[in-house]
Amino acid sequence: MSEENKVQQPAPPKMPWEEKPVPPQPQDAGEHPLVRELEAAVPGAVVEALEFAGQVSVVVALDGLMAVLSALKGMGYRFLVDLTAVDWKDRPEGRFDVVYWLHRHGDSARLRVKVRVADGVEVPSAVELWPTANWMEREVFDMFGIYFANHPNLERILTWEGFSGHPLRKDFPIEGIDTGAAVYPDIYPPGGGPVKPKGGA
Amino acid sequence: MNELLWTYVGWPLLKILVILLALVLLAAYLSWFERKLLAYMQIRLGPNRVGPKGWLQPIADALKLFVKEDLTPGFAEKFVFLLGPVLIIVPALVVFSVIPFGPSPHLFITDVNIGVLFILAVSSIGVYGIILGGWASNNKFSLMGGLRSAAQMISYEVPMGFSVVTVLILAKSLSLVRIVEAQKQAGLWFVFPGFVAFLVYFICGVAETNRNPFDLPEAESELVAGYHTEYSGMKFAFYFLAEYANMVVVSSLATVMFFGGWLRPFPNVSALAFLDVIPPLVWFLLKVAFFLFLYIWFRGTFPRYRFDQLMGIGWKVLLPVSLVNLLVVAYFVSLPGGQV
Amino acid sequence: MADLQATLLGGEEMEVSFGPQHPATHGVLRLLLKVDGEKIVDAKPIIGYLHRGTEKLFERETYPQCIPHTDRMDYTAAATNNQGFVGAVEKLMGITIPPRAAYIRMILAELQRIASHIIWLATHALDIGAVTPFFYTFEEREKILDLFEEYCGARLTLNTMRIGGVPWDLPEGWTHRCRRFVDELPKKIEDWERLLTNNRIWKARTVGVGVIDAEKAIAWGLTGPPLRGSGVAWDIRKVFPYDHYNEVEFHIPTGKNGDTYDRYLVRMEEMRQSVRIIRQCLDRLPDGPVMAWVPKVIRPPKGEVYFSVEGPKGELGYYIVSDGNVTPYRVRVRPPCFVNLQALPELVKGHLVADVVAVIGTLDIVLGEIDR
Numbered sequence: 001m002s003e004e005n006k007v008q009q010p011a012p013p014k015m016p017w018e019e020k021p022v023p024p025q026p027q028d029a030g031e032h033p034l035v036r037e038l039e040a041a042v043p044g045a046v047v048e049a050l051e052f053a054g055q056v057s058v059v060v061a062l063d064g065l066m067a068v069l070s071a072l073k074g075m076g077y078r079f080l081v082d083l084t085a086v087d088w089k090d091r092p093e094g095r096f097d098v099v100y101w102l103h104r105h106g107d108s109a110r111l112r113v114k115v116r117v118a119d120g121v122e123v124p125s126a127v128e129l130w131p132t133a134n135w136m137e138r139e140v141f142d143m144f145g146i147y148f149a150n151h152p153n154l155e156r157i158l159t160w161e162g163f164s165g166h167p168l169r170k171d172f173p174i175e176g177i178d179t180g181a182a183v184y185p186d187i188y189p190p191g192g193g194p195v196k197p198k199g200g201a
Numbered sequence: 202m203n204e205l206l207w208t209y210v211g212w213p214l215l216k217i218l219v220i221l222l223a224l225v226l227l228a229a230y231l232s233w234f235e236r237k238l239l240a241y242m243q244i245r246l247g248p249n250r251v252g253p254k255g256w257l258q259p260i261a262d263a264l265k266l267f268v269k270e271d272l273t274p275g276f277a278e279k280f281v282f283l284l285g286p287v288l289i290i291v292p293a294l295v296v297f298s299v300i301p302f303g304p305s306p307h308l309f310i311t312d313v314n315i316g317v318l319f320i321l322a323v324s325s326i327g328v329y330g331i332i333l334g335g336w337a338s339n340n341k342f343s344l345m346g347g348l349r350s351a352a353q354m355i356s357y358e359v360p361m362g363f364s365v366v367t368v369l370i371l372a373k374s375l376s377l378v379r380i381v382e383a384q385k386q387a388g389l390w391f392v393f394p395g396f397v398a399f400l401v402y403f404i405c406g407v408a409e410t411n412r413n414p415f416d417l418p419e420a421e422s423e424l425v426a427g428y429h430t431e432y433s434g435m436k437f438a439f440y441f442l443a444e445y446a447n448m449v450v451v452s453s454l455a456t457v458m459f460f461g462g463w464l465r466p467f468p469n470v471s472a473l474a475f476l477d478v479i480p481p482l483v484w485f486l487l488k489v490a491f492f493l494f495l496y497i498w499f500r501g502t503f504p505r506y507r508f509d510q511l512m513g514i515g516w517k518v519l520l521p522v523s524l525v526n527l528l529v530v531a532y533f534v535s536l537p538g539g540q541v
Numbered sequence: 542m543a544d545l546q547a548t549l550l551g552g553e554e555m556e557v558s559f560g561p562q563h564p565a566t567h568g569v570l571r572l573l574l575k576v577d578g579e580k581i582v583d584a585k586p587i588i589g590y591l592h593r594g595t596e597k598l599f600e601r602e603t604y605p606q607c608i609p610h611t612d613r614m615d616y617t618a619a620a621t622n623n624q625g626f627v628g629a630v631e632k633l634m635g636i637t638i639p640p641r642a643a644y645i646r647m648i649l650a651e652l653q654r655i656a657s658h659i660i661w662l663a664t665h666a667l668d669i670g671a672v673t674p675f676f677y678t679f680e681e682r683e684k685i686l687d688l689f690e691e692y693c694g695a696r697l698t699l700n701t702m703r704i705g706g707v708p709w710d711l712p713e714g715w716t717h718r719c720r721r722f723v724d725e726l727p728k729k730i731e732d733w734e735r736l737l738t739n740n741r742i743w744k745a746r747t748v749g750v751g752v753i754d755a756e757k758a759i760a761w762g763l764t765g766p767p768l769r770g771s772g773v774a775w776d777i778r779k780v781f782p783y784d785h786y787n788e789v790e791f792h793i794p795t796g797k798n799g800d801t802y803d804r805y806l807v808r809m810e811e812m813r814q815s816v817r818i819i820r821q822c823l824d825r826l827p828d829g830p831v832m833a834w835v836p837k838v839i840r841p842p843k844g845e846v847y848f849s850v851e852g853p854k855g856e857l858g859y860y861i862v863s864d865g866n867v868t869p870y871r872v873r874v875r876p877p878c879f880v881n882l883q884a885l886p887e888l889v890k891g892h893l894v895a896d897v898v899a900v901i902g903t904l905d906i907v908l909g910e911i912d913r
Contacts (some may be wrong), residue, residue: 016637017833023635023842052844053632063912082847084873086862101847102859105759108780112847119793132762143596158589158912167597173602243676341557345579345894413670414742423895425563504742507669507895508579
């Protein structure tokens, strides 16, 4: 591919979009001003800090989460952009990452806060700090089965009450599960699994 | 004997039949007119498939409504549910018995000396059709539509009544034929001395017929279809027909009371006598058509009021205005030589 | 006595299920309203009727295969959805796209913004009872869709951006037709405004309805026009410029009172600003390729990235976690409508039933994105 390119455009210097893209590298962000600021406010809170593609993420311990979040809110992060989770299935440090993505309007700084939790461990709710966390936490609960302590109304939000399973977990089959609503059990096998074509395999 | 039978039974029945048929047809074609006009206001074509230029569309609609399944919701109050459409269609049609379409006695069914009172009284029965229908449907949206409608019609009846009284003071009669004749004698339409009364009357009329911008009882985006959400087939057709018949009533009354009924403009100015080539009935229909056009124009232009704002306009604006107007008109009429 | 009064005057609260089959809920939103007469005591949005598991599907598809799925989220703004997703992947892989591609993306995105705002205006006005603007506005939307169709063959689900650029160059004469459209549009916007902006009834229905102040708007995480209506001049295109938005001039319209009327004015002005951006893009549209060099198999490095664009509804973000495979490990979409809808009970409490539809309209929600 690159050889062909050379034949077509021989001499002039290559423009950035003609070159092979250089992917960003993760860097340690322990010295990043945002992390330092947080470290100064809550000493010892940051377990790990990484910078990737210009975005800073810090990992904090579950015990110190509320302290970190309220300190961050005090530091001007008034806007909780996003709250979500990632399922790492068999990771020893804890199965899930709960990810907070915070924004500060003053200098447009954005900081990603991650906390590692094991399956079945409750995470303190951030609804007190940012009301917008309400539905986001409900969605995380619905999709991952992560419980949030002190949440005012921790119900399923996108699936229905009584749905069993948490769809975004890695062990949830992508074809779905039998929800009791399957009308054609010969095509959609009970208990989930690949769809059987009609007339047998 | 034969002649008596003809005078007292045959001829009135014939007139009733003709007017009834004409009215139903008129209401049906009014819907076609509305759809077409609204379409042109909204840069589209409107009905144009059934018959030339969609002329047969109302017939097709009527046929569709006739053959449609007549559903009654499971938990509805069956008898009241049936009563609703009856209660709304009957008064809407009955009031036409006193509306004069022209000067000759052949052009109205009857001329009672309490014509205006009769119309006001009978047409208020229509609200029962709406509220009972809304309640009997056993649907929350219908109920809310019915309640809205009841509140709206009752509160707008008051300023409407006052504006009608203004005309009565000017004409000194409750008979609709006499009102027109009074305008002929006075040589001018009552809209000139009673312009404010006319405005109040027409605004109230739009509100009474639940039309835009006062179409809250059937506000589609809020109450789905309001009081007739659960109605289908012929029962729905009755509500539909009654709405259009009521529009015709309000327009006819406005014509009779304020715009000289079948009279040509400035009935006393002989320079305009060439206008007499147009027969009185046509004059009447032209004026009615103009008001119906206004209705449709409103619908094409205005958003919808909110319920509290609607009540506010009725009680806080229209009622005081109509009262003051009534006093002023009464004062001028009572002055020596103040007879119009 | 007090009991008697309560029976006679107090009345009971009634629960009304507003939707999911209701003409004014913009899809399948269901609101459980507690009403006292016509007054809203409480509103509880119930969502999820359109949930298709898009985020789960992303985990199965390769990166380029994900792009069509983004179309189906906010189906009134497919181009900006594409823009967000491909932008995120490009950021993850460090791809720089050629300027012509960036400008084409901006033109498409701004056209899409206008189209989306047109749908908002039409349905919002329809909800409030004004039927005619619907037809006037959709006439213009039709022209935008025609432009889209000419460019990429689709009208609604465009699938018109690729990782590394855009799939095709503009067809011949397209820029000319696009310019003619944007030259005509401001006059049409004026026409629509003449129908509504100073209309007494329109004002009565929108001024002071659904008020939210700046502080609360930020706390509730509102973005896009609902936030700007409250007076916060905040726009991703200015704060974190993507593509070449830093090279074009436009300003962020803001409101003062944070009510439905201000949000209406903000969106109307945004359409004009979009026209302005498109004009500048057409003027500057550089020559050159429309695709960057990208590997045949898109396999981003291990890492995670959040990239957001200013969608017509607000900040549309994509959080992509990659484990170095050809399929994303996790894609999270930050849906602006989902977050904005959350503030609805706050906005309608104490208002009347008729205001609910006004507030739903002013939040400009699309259920495809809320439920994903």
